[in-house]
Amino acid sequence: MKPHANLWTKTFLGMEELAADPSDLYFGLILRGQGPAPGLEDLRRHVEKRLPLIPALTHVPETRGGRVTWRPDDTFDIADHVRTGQRPEPDIAPQPALIGSASPRPLWGLWLLAGPGDGQWEVCWLGHHAFGDAKAVAEILRVLFGDEEPAATAEPPGGPRHRPLRATVAVGRVLPGLLATYRPSEQWPPMMDPPGAVRGWAHTQVPFTTLRGVANASEATVNQVHLAAMTAALRGLEIENGRRPRGRLQICLPLDLRVPAQDDHVVANHLGLMRVPLPWDLPSPADQLAAVVRATRTRTIERWKRAWREILTNTPEPIGQWAHQRIGHPRNTKLTVSAVNISGSLSVSDSPITEIVPLPWLPPGHACFTLLATYQGITTQSVLTHGGTFAPGRLAALWARALDDLAASFQSGRSPTS
Structure with missing residues (x-):
């Protein structure tokens, strides 16, 4: 099965010309185990045996006449993709060292x-983000290392069909949100740093029951609780830096466009973007959560998802490029806040994976990207920053503390609407 290229494939490949370091376009997950380590050759043989279930892993992109497609990798060698490496310092993102030392540089x-x-x-x-989104990575790891019998991956719907009327209606419903990006907003300025600048990285872990408990008590979703905690963390960071949070803080929220039970096994960039105003001007964690809930109602998110599905399949490419720039450009959003859930259990060479740590990527010109991953009851928040922004560990710590404050707020009997 040949992988399907879409707007995102071309967009992420094009970002290589803007990125200060090629590794900025790579993200992923660290699978951590305990006990005897798997052997390199055993790992290569295991992955190679599963490759027929994930056709995308043996394809590479090519551009002809401005159009990106995937073709079989005629020179594919498992040794180029499964390697050993040196772990960098704990507070430095591993992508530059691992990707930089790989020759030839693999797509994955x-x-x-x-x-x-x-x-x-x-x-x-x-x-590389051109290869797939966070849900695609979770699906690949399920097939490679899942304890259950693996099912083959799937592809998203085909290329553009250009149904202008249907697309116009869907995009028209989110047009006010896209046009609103022309208004000034609180932001970090775009930071075009020199090649070789260190990427600061930190992560923290909390029990998933903490997020679930607040969600149940407040009738919010887990992701809304996550966003509320990030609101409080960014507010705290701003105050620590001697600035007063004002207005709403615009962030970029990736949207998974997969339809449950239909697209569960899709490996691709099947995503859209939505700009969310975080209420960091509100001092109360419960009030922040209430405002986040209002800004991310299910019907609002579904409206944006429908629009992006139409953008990817029924509109000319320039419309999608414009929508991406309006939401994803660093002038219009402060940072991206993303999340992924890894279901089931994973193991490598019969040794269980006990912990998963996400590794965010850094879009060109952006100062910070956060990626949340939940696995086996533990939620891990990772923060990646431009070298000159701030200590990522501080934002991660403030996020964890904000979750505790939210939990305490609802244990005391306060609701988000009180």
Whole structure:
């Protein structure tokens, strides 16, 4: 099965010309295990055996006449994609070291690393964003390392059909939100840093039950609780830096366009973007959550999803490029806040994966990207920053503290509407 290229494939490949470092376009997950480490050759044989279930892994993009397509990789060698590597310092993102040392540079790769603790080891997945989104990565890892019998991956709907009337209606319903991006907003200025600048990286972990408990008590979704905690964390960071949070803070929220039970196994960039105003001018965690809930109602998100499905399949490419720029450009959003859930359990060479740590990417000109991953009851928040922005560990710590404050707020009996 030949992978399907869409607007995002071309967009992410094009970002290579703007990125300060090629590794900025790579993101992934660290799978951490305990006990005897898998052998490199065993890992290669295992992955190679599963390749027929994931056709995308053996294809590469090519551009002809301005059109991007995928073709079989005639020179595919599993040794170019499954390697050993050196773990960098804990507070430095591993992408520059791992991707930079790989020759030839693969579109995706697995690196076998020593873990941070005694008896620990890691398998690190990194993939170029042109290859797929976070849900695609979770699906690939399910097929490669899932404890259940793997099912083959699937492809999203085909290329553009150009049904202008249907697309016009769907896009028209979100047009006010797109046009609103022309108004000035609170932001970090775009930061075009020199090549070789260090990418600061930090992560923190909390029990998933903390988010679920607040969600149940407030009748919010887990993702809304996540956004509310990020609101409080960014507010705290702003105050610590001697600035007063004003108005609403616009962030970029990726949307998974997969239809449940229909597109569950899709491996591709099947996503849209939505700009969300975080209420960081409100001091109360409960009030922040209430405002986030209003801004991210289900019907609002579904309206944006429908629009993006039409943009990807029924509109000329320039319309999609314009919509992406209006939402994703660093002039219009402060940072991107993303999340992924890894369902089931994973193991490598019969050794269970006990922990998963996400590795965000950094769009050109952006100062910060956060990626949340939940696996086996543990939620891990990762923060990646431009070298001159701020200490990512501080934002991660403030996010975890904000969750505790939210939990305490609802344990005391306060509702988000009180």
